[in-house]
Amino acid sequence: MKTTAERIFSAIFIVPQLCVTAFTALAVSPAAKADVTAFGQELSIPKNMASGTILARHYITPQQACGESKCIVQYVTAYPNGDTTTSSATVITTNVSGISTRLLINGRAYGTGLVEVEFTQPIEVQLLSDGRTNLGGSLAGSQFNPSYFTISMKKNTFYIYLKGTITPIDGTCSVPGQTVKLPKTMLNRLDRIGSTAGTQSFQIQINNCPKGYNRIGYTLDPVGGVIANSPGVLPLTGGSTASGINIRVENAQGAPATMGTSVTVDGYNKAAGGSFAIPMQASYIRTDVTATPGTVNGAMTVFLDYR
Missing domain, CATH: 2.60.40.1090 (Fimbrial-type adhesion domain)
Structure with a gap:
């Protein structure tokens, strides 16, 4: 296929x-937010995809992140499944079987750790197929810590939440x-x-x-x-x-x-x-x-x- x-x-x-x-x-230039919700209410995702295939992308501009054209990231924290445990892995699972996520800054993926990097281009959040069966469901994290990523910057900190109900779809374009x-x-x-x-x-x-x-x-x-x-x-x-x-x-x-x-x-x-x-x-x-x-x-x- x-x-x-x-x-x-x-x-x-x-x-x-x-x-x-x-x-x-x-x-265009909205004020910096305390948090960002990636994706939306309803996401239809291919059901059977090779592991590592990018399924969806969401972008966060520097204006959204820090209210300026250039931001300085100091630390990233990644929470698999939108829960309280952190991970240094650059790809983390979501709480929907078959779907993982990763955060890219200047095209590089980051897990939990010290970053110290400037960016002028949008941060990208991706959803990826991870080889598990895509069973669909809600991306929302746990009630204790629903965010998937925290980005600590020089001037502020913001949280990235994943939102949406995933529906598996058979087939893709070519x-x-x-x-x-x-x-x-x-x-x-x-x-x-x-x-x-x-x-x-x-x-x-x-x-x-x-x-x-x-x-x-x-x-x-x-x-x-x-x-x-x-x-x-x-x-x-x-x-x-x-x-x-x-x-x-x-x-x-x-x-x-x-x-x-x-x-x-x-x-x-x-x-x-x-x-x-x-x-x-x-x-x-x-x-x-x-x-x-x-x-x-x-x-x-x-x-x-x-x-």
Whole structure:
């Protein structure tokens, strides 16, 4: 069975002489809170998933955490099953069979312990399949200590509660692989940092989604990580011989694609299910003062999450 959560999309870009040929396969400010409730009233989760599969994501912005654009975390406490016992494990069980959770700060998972880290990007709380049978039920912790995580920061402390009743659903969506060829482009068209050329449209296909989910989301994850201050740009991967040129993934309007954050699959209806096409495009982008022709490789992964 195909996993719900990932399909890898590779990109191969060939730059002969003074032109670039590319091939790509693409498998507000609220006050700081004393606590955060992750997820919601009702969550529909795939019933049979491989252990470690990400099932749902919830984000907590720095403004929500500390009321500023940058927060400093000093200590994290993790409570398996939302109970009173703590754990240093980076993945802890919930009180719903088959479902575990983890807390990520700057993309790194933390259990109980000293942290001492700054963050400007949202904290992420994930629900994961853990190999146990998903029997459904309420995520609410114990009456004595219902929070799953406590985050102690330089200026305040807040608690993360998990909320919602999980309903197991049979089946998941699938994301087929594809290859998109960008047209040949003269290197002199990429004449300055930030200039783009060779735009090619494509679609991310999300197929055969079953009925019953309240929401389906997708997350684009560049292989090699998100490049700071370069929205939508894929890092170069193995085999690249060009320099100063990358690929930027964009939405249909040409704006940089959102990376690392779950985006709702528009059009999904829990009563109907179905297949969906997300219009995207890719372009070459100049990323350095010096650029040389050659081969440019990039890749991204598409993760699906369900509620």
